[in-house]
Amino acid sequence: MDTEARRNQSATRARSLSAVQEMNPHEAVNHFFDRAADHVKLSDEMRDILRTSYRELTVQVPVRMDDGRVMVFSGYRVQHNAARGPYKGGIRYHPDADIDEVRALAALMTWKTAVVDIPYGGAKGGVQCEPTIMSVGEKQRLTRRFTTMISYILGVNRDIPAPDVNTDAQTMAWMMDAYSSRYGYTPAIVTGKPIELGGSYGRDAATGRGVVEVLGEAARDLGIDVSGATVAIQGFGNVGSWAARLIGSLGVKVVAVSDVGGGIHRADGLDVQALYDHVAESRSVAGFPGAEAITNPELLELDVDVLIPAALDRVVNERNAGRVKARVVVEAANHPVTPAADAILEDRGVVVIPDILANAGGVTVSYFEWVQNIQQFRWDEARVNDELHKTMARSWKEVHARSAVDGIPLRLAAYAIAVEKVDRAEQLRGYI
Ligand code: NAD
Numbered sequence: 001m002d003t004e005a006r007r008n009q010s011a012t013r014a015r016s017l018s019a020v021q022e023m024n025p026h027e028a029v030n031h032f033f034d035r036a037a038d039h040v041k042l043s044d045e046m047r048d049i050l051r052t053s054y055r056e057l058t059v060q061v062p063v064r065m066d067d068g069r070v071m072v073f074s075g076y077r078v079q080h081n082a083a084r085g086p087y088k089g090g091i092r093y094h095p096d097a098d099i100d101e102v103r104a105l106a107a108l109m110t111w112k113t114a115v116v117d118i119p120y121g122g123a124k125g126g127v128q129c130e131p132t133i134m135s136v137g138e139k140q141r142l143t144r145r146f147t148t149m150i151s152y153i154l155g156v157n158r159d160i161p162a163p164d165v166n167t168d169a170q171t172m173a174w175m176m177d178a179y180s181s182r183y184g185y186t187p188a189i190v191t192g193k194p195i196e197l198g199g200s201y202g203r204d205a206a207t208g209r210g211v212v213e214v215l216g217e218a219a220r221d222l223g224i225d226v227s228g229a230t231v232a233i234q235g236f237g238n239v240g241s242w243a244a245r246l247i248g249s250l251g252v253k254v255v256a257v258s259d260v261g262g263g264i265h266r267a268d269g270l271d272v273q274a275l276y277d278h279v280a281e282s283r284s285v286a287g288f289p290g291a292e293a294i295t296n297p298e299l300l301e302l303d304v305d306v307l308i309p310a311a312l313d314r315v316v317n318e319r320n321a322g323r324v325k326a327r328v329v330v331e332a333a334n335h336p337v338t339p340a341a342d343a344i345l346e347d348r349g350v351v352v353i354p355d356i357l358a359n360a361g362g363v364t365v366s367y368f369e370w371v372q373n374i375q376q377f378r379w380d381e382a383r384v385n386d387e388l389h390k391t392m393a394r395s396w397k398e399v400h401a402r403s404a405v406d407g408i409p410l411r412l413a414a415y416a417i418a419v420e421k422v423d424r425a426e427q428l429r430g431y432i
Helices: 003-019 025-039 044-050 099-115 136-153 169-183 203-222 238-250 272-282 296-300 339-347 361-375 381-406 410-429
Strands: 055-064 070-081 087-093 122-127 159-163 230-234 253-259 262-265 292-294 306-309 328-330 351-353
Touching (some): 025 044, 044 410, 055 099, 070 136, 070 159, 087 099, 087 169, 087 361, 099 361, 099 410, 136 169, 203 238, 203 328, 203 381, 230 238, 230 296, 238 253, 262 296, 351 410
Parallel strands (some): 230 253, 230 306, 306 328, 328 351
């Protein structure tokens, strides 16, 4: 199909999608899956299997709060598919974490681990809570109880959690301890642990580093000169802050950053290390000296070359996609671009590097951590970063080649590769 015909098709798709309202997260992930299933001519039986989760566990987690009250939080662990290896995926603490969101993120993990070809399936977990107003003690009690309640479906060769939004190495240490106190010392039960407890060098930076690696590879292969280019990054947590700190290696200038507290913009470029120190002290990018204040919606529409959404899902949607000025969008967050927005960006010729490829650096180094725990042999940071680079570069090349050969967008190419791999694994194991 030529470019013009493709654009007409995506414009039609954008119109029909916006006519039916934005989809919920799980419908959206399945929308992308369905397109790939059509493209690779997946059988109806396999389509039914892969559109749904294998197992969904909902638990009610009672926690004694510091003021003596008991609060009950809803927690979820969804296992989507394990044809290619144990279930793998992060645990998110957020007020919006619900079964639909967790279900969508679990499916994304299946496609992500397949795109980068690491031997895992897909899972995700979440607890609906507001961690920013909880004490350390409350978060620890919540984490321990939640881990115990889902421990029956976890296992080193069954399901291995990791950090995600509002969870970190400390959360993983509590999870490991809660699991180990029941089943014996088991460092490989979670990844993203502190180094002292069997964590991997390079894991903390891995997702942000992978984002930068993929952007570098894409720029080279697509003939986009990023030296001197500008970038706006939404989110300055684990992923956004590491992407901001590492992107200078490509010659890209960070001109805007935001977080839940607001955004900042400086056309001449921000001093990222100074910003990092500012956030360590004040807990938000807002108020950084020498920069003008902007809102999160304004950041997404800034006149920059590259946009990196690295916070939450669905921030680029049918309402603002037409005003995104960046030529390249790198999906560091999971599902930051809705299907309707995706079609609009495609129609406008914006290059979108999809989440299942762009942010796969985290799960890749999680895999390296798991391997090190099982082998009881630690790699140095240079080896971790070198293996990460090889994985991200190879995966980009495969997605780019598929996109070029089949004449399809990068997202569809990534999903097509992933769906074929999972389908093949299911067939080989004789599931149907
Ligand atoms: P994090 O909790 O470390 O940081 C989240 C950031 O988003 C913070 O800066 C927070 O202030 C900001 N944020 C929260 N709500 C916001 C809002 N309403 N508007 C603007 N900013 C807001 O989380 P993270 O680990 O950096 O994850 C960010 C994204 O990357 C998520 O979509 C996550 O699923 C995805 N991801 C994370 C990893 C990982 O290894 N941590 C791996 C793959 C994908």
